[in-house]
Amino acid sequence: MNLALEEEIFTGAVVSASYKGDIVYQEPHGTLGGSGTDSVTLETLFDLASLTKILATTPCWIILATSEPEILNSGLPRWFPESPLNKQKITPRHLLAHASGLPAWRPFYLTRFSDPPAGIVLERILGESLEYPTGQGCIYSDLGFMLLAWIIECETGEDLETFSKERIYKPLGMKNDLIFRPDADKSAVAWTRSGDPPGLVNDLNARALGGVAGHAGLFGTAGGVCAVAGEILLSLKSVKGFFNRDCMRTFSMRAGFSTGSTRALGFDTPSADWSSSGRLFSAESFGHTGFTGTSLWIDPTRDLSLVLLTNRVFMGEADQRIKKFRPLIHDAVMEVLP
Secondary structure, rough: OHHHHHHOOOEEEEEEEOOOOOOEEEEEEOOOOOOOEOOOOOOOOOEOHHHHHHHHHHHHHHHHHHHHHHHOOOOHHHHOOOOOOOHHOOOHHHHHHHHHOOOOOOOOHHHHHHHHOOHHHHHOOOOOOOOOOOOOOOOOOHHHHHHHHHHHHHHHHHOOOHHHHHHHHHHOOOOOOOEEOOOOOOOOOOOOOOOOOOOOOOHHHHHHOOOOOOOEEEEEOOHHHHHHHHHHHHHHOOOOOOOOOOHHHHHOOOOOOOOOOOOOOOOOOOOOOOOOOOOOOOOOOEEEEEEEEEEEEEEEOEEEEEEEEEEHHOOOOOOOOOOHHHHHHHHHHHOOOO
């Protein structure tokens, strides 16, 4: 971690490792935004980027699927009657596994919105051409997770921010450890882009949608990420966990839509080569990374979770050194555990 700071891979970071229910390492490193800024602490909020997918959107879907398992197999017309014919067979299961056929990304933030942006973006997504037949491929898609958040709102009457706060974070005793649209005047937030105020989400599509989206927008402390990871681990092995055990097991296993895909439902699993989790996490592990330099990996066979939160994008979004750094820090932790 000290070497990464010296080489300016990021200005600030927190590493947290939990083993058999105990936090065995949790340390802040560096500063919020370089020389002259405050030091990172365990209370520092980081822009979690795509960890939003597994810490907000996916847990909400675990709750929905626990109440109604078949909801995962319902077609889009249940919520969006205007869905075109080529998208009517897309289900939440496809979207969670990135197997819908939707493209990876589109620059919706370049649109000049005259109406509420969510409605326009929804219309644009439903009008997209599919990259492959639904269920017969895998392209990691932010667009699919935008749809998943809007389906939650259609199904429950609560947007993603409200539903995740009321149904997950509050019951787990969190105050501001996982939060959309943080107030930088009340909380220390790691910087992600020079010239942007702290607390403004780095992802421009999430920003255009008001800071709350299914693919990005969540901010969190290492403690908040650890708390959800701990409940996930407990839920996998005990009925006393926060999430339904059978449902949690379903979500953490590879979806199996296409040969070679590492995607589970919401989560990713280790690839055979060059996994961000390093060389030592088991094949049963699952987790995710975030564009801002964040990651969470969970290994149920060792009852272990490892959180890495950084602001690597502050050094420039084209700087990809984090891809080589992540496996190194994961291996370093695993090598010192029994």
